[in-house]
Structures are given as C-alpha cells and as structure tokens.
Amino acid sequence: MEATTFVLFGATGDLAKRKIYPALYNLFVDQKMPQSFSVIGLGRRELSDEAFRANVERSLREFSRREAHDPVVMKNFLSAFRYNVLDVSRKEDYRKLRQLIEQQEEKLRMVPNRLFYLSVGPEFFETIAANIHESGLGSANGWKRLVIEKPFGHDLQSARDLNANLSKAFTEDEIFRIDHYLGKPMVQKLEVLQQSNPVLQALWDNRHIANVQITANEIVGVEERAGYYDHVGAVRDMFQNHMLQLLMMLTIQLPNNSTSEDVRFKKKLVMDSLEPLQKEDVRSHVVRGQYEAGMIQGKPVAGYTSEPNIPAASQNDTFIAAKLQIDDYFWRGVPFYIRTGKRMKDKSTRIVIEFKEPIMQSKGTDDNKTPNLLVFEISPNEGISLQLNTRDPLHKGEFKPMHIDFHEREDNVPEAYENLIFDALHGDSTFFAHWDEVELSWQWVQPILDAYEENLVPLHLYEAGTYGPAESDALLAQDGYHWWFDDKPVQNNEAIKGEQYAYHTNN
Ligand SMILES: NC(=O)C1=CN([C@@H]2O[C@H](COP(=O)(O)OP(=O)(O)OC[C@H]3O[C@@H](n4cnc5c(N)ncnc54)[C@H](OP(=O)(O)O)[C@@H]3O)[C@@H](O)[C@H]2O)C=CC1
C-alpha cells in the first residue's frame, strides 16, 4: 500500500477515541497499514505529542477489540502519531500544518499522499475543505482524499449546497462519505452472496420473493445527544442514510467482478426506480413514532420528552417504519418494509426475505404454514439463517419449521471502521456513499420531511421496550404480512457458539 499521511481533524473527539484509533491499530496489527504512514492529530486544545499518544493508547485499551497489547507493537504504532493545534477557521494554522506534514514526509521519505479525515461537526466540513485547498495542503505531488462523517446535509437543498462547496476543493472520486453500515461485514457480503450462489441468484426477484423487511432496532435512547438528535430524528439519523443504503445493497444487480463504478451506477439505478412518495401519501406509507416511558431488560427508562435537554413538547421522531416499492424488472410488486427505532425491545439489525407460496400443507391447518425465510443478521451478531419446512415425526408428521443457521465467530469479525479506513487508504470507494445516491436518498426522503414539518403525519407514541407503535404492525397487516421475529428475535444460539456451522430444528 502507498505511503500515507493520515490527517485527522477532531483527534481529541469521541469518534476518534472510540472508533478511529482502534481501527487504525487493528489494521496495523494485521499488517494492513502502509509500510510508511504518519498520523497527524488536530484539535484546538493544547497537547504535546506524548500526551496525545498517551490518549490514543488509553483509547485502544478501552475500545480496541483486541485484548492483549504487545508493548513493542504498541510502541511502533504510537511512534507514527504527532499532534498539532489547529482551529478550523484560522488560516495560519493550515500553513503550520502544511510545514509539519512536509517535514514529516521529508524525514520519512514519504510520497505526499494525504488522507484528510474530518471527524468534526458537519458545520466545519466546508471551511476545512476550502482551507485545505487554499493553503496548498492538497496540491502536493501525490494523491489527496477527503473522508467525511455523516450527517451529509440536513435536507435535499443543504446536501446539494454542501456537495457543491466540497467539490470546489475535491473531486467526487476523492471524497469518501462514510456510512458505517456499509462497513459492516455482513453488508459487505451481500453482494458476493448473491453473485456467487446460483441458489440465491435464481430466487432473487419478484417471482419468488413476497416481501422484504429491513429492521434496525436499538435499545439505546437519545443518550447525551439531545442537541443533535432532537433536530434530526430517526428519519435523518438512520433512515435517509443507513436504512436506504441497506436497501440499495440488497437490491442492486451487479455483474461478476464488479468495480466500485458498477456499484455506484447500480445503486443509482435502484434509487431512480424507487417509487416516489408525494407529501400527501406519506401518511399512508410512513409511521412516525416517539417513545414513552417503559421497561427495558427489567429496568425503567424515561420517555423521550423527559430525557435531559429535550423540550417537553418535542414532536421529534424516534421511530420510523415505511413501505417502499422499487419499480423495476426484478422488484416490481415486492413491498419493502423498513423500520428503525430507539428504545426498542432488543438490539437487532437484520434483513428478512420472505419467499412466496408456502408449501401446501397436506396435513395440519393453515396456522402451520411457514413461508421460507432467509435472514441476514447484520449486528450485533453476524449470521445467516434459512427457515425451511419439515415434518415432525413426534407430532403426527405435521409440518414444522426448521432453521439452518450460520453464525460468524465474534472474534473473526472486523469492525466497520477497520473495513472503511482500509478501503479509503486504498482509494476504493465501493463501500462509501457516492453523491448520486446521497442526493437521490434525500430526494426520496424530502416529502417525508415536509409532511412531518407540516404535521400531516400523526406522531404515534410507543412504550419503550416494545417494537414500536401498533401502526407499524398495521402497515404490514394491510398487505397480509407481519414483522418476523418480533417476539422471538433471532439470536446466536448459545449451544452453537464457537462453531462455524450449525443445523438445528425449532422445538
Ligand atoms: N461519536 C460517534 O459515535 C459518531 C460521530 N459521528 C460524526 O463524527 C463527527 C465527530 O463526532 P464526535 O467525535 O462525536 O464529536 P466530538 O464533539 O466528540 O469531537 C469534536 C472534535 O472536533 C474538534 N473541534 C471542535 N471545534 C473545533 C474547531 N473550531 N477547530 C478545530 N477542531 C475543533 C474537537 O477538538 P477540540 O475540542 O480539541 O477543539 C474534537 O476533537 C461528527 O460529524 C459526528 O456527527 C458519526 C457517527 C458516530
């Protein structure tokens, strides 16, 4: 891999501590970092290089998935780190930064390839990009890349404005927009699973699939993020980005050995084919919810409007469920139900594919009918399961569902940020959000934002520790479906922990 200077804005912040340093460290231990690399951490507070390295080391001990830290490896890793004070709006700080980077590159005889990672609030993105450009930091004789975190805009217009401004300093193929759901290993496998398994390929369309359910349930509430969350809600925080990305990754039809260009193009096709919602139709396609007080895992939790720094009259959404349709050859007529919410009963991100036409039961009643289900568990556990039908010899040969499960061992699973930083270092944008799809996602979501703003959609309260408002169940019930696994979340079976494959039947 090419020599790289990793320039980290927001090096003293929460994301750097919890995700970025552990990811860099794990890549280093796995020998997936460039032979020559240097990390320049930036922030307003004064820190010596030693104090900065001590902070980085502390964060690794707290947050790295690796428990044992070899002191020699740790020392080598930390020796690449320097710290520099920089206020994003002070132009002279960029000149000093440029000097420091050039000194380091000269000392280490590195080609001036520079990756600028903006782990700071989105209000700073445009200022930083412009200052990188004006200070000449980005015009050295190597490549430059810009990695930015969400949120990428607040609505369609602000996203367009932001993109237009970033484009003055970086080209589209130099911009890497992180959507950490795209870094999750199971999401990255969706493409290959579909491409390399004729069994799945053969069934991957509206002739065989009855509906698709994409869920991201969270146990956590708003936590300490009132200032941010109360202005965005579930629709902007999760739906516009992570949930629509899951939809795209599941439904794109890619050629074998596809490139990142193919992925970008095919995702755009999916978004182009998504049936648009009119503001007036949002009410019948979208369920908007907010949690009330309740019990989660045996403990009482406060309602949203009693959370610290949330106004008592807040109408902000903490839950959204929606029905979407893709109007193309493969998916026409298949409803996609998407939901995400905070303070739900359990933590689970998964995709359930329900197949058509359950086998006709020769014995038993209709109640025994079990459609074939293919489940991709994305997090917290990673796995795939298939629900088939079999006969139960102990119960007069009645039909009963059987599950074939595969669960990845937890220690085999890299963190999303490891995958994404590795790809950004390589310049591979396959698993990043490209502008086309970001713009189309905002375009699709905009009528929902407008309908919420004008209060055209009721806000349904739901008890914390449930699966959201009853209206979310009704959204599927009107089509004759129901959310799968709400009462029996798919879980890693303790009995099969540590094994790669397992085969068991439901009792
Ligand atoms: N934390 C998380 O889990 C996630 C965060 N994100 C996104 O990542 C980004 C960073 O979030 P997070 O780390 O939580 O934020 P924090 O508030 O914890 O950190 C912000 C960082 O920005 C720096 N900073 C603030 N103002 C300035 C300034 N004027 N000049 C230079 N540096 C400044 C701070 O350094 P100092 O105080 O030293 O100046 C600090 O390092 C945001 O865009 C957020 O939306 C996305 C997903 C998850």
Ligand SMILES: O=C1O[C@H](COP(=O)(O)O)[C@@H](O)[C@H](O)[C@H]1O
């Ligand atoms: O981006 C975000 O994601 C997290 C959920 O991420 P996960 O990897 O734990 O599923 C969410 O809690 C947060 O509100 C949102 O900003």
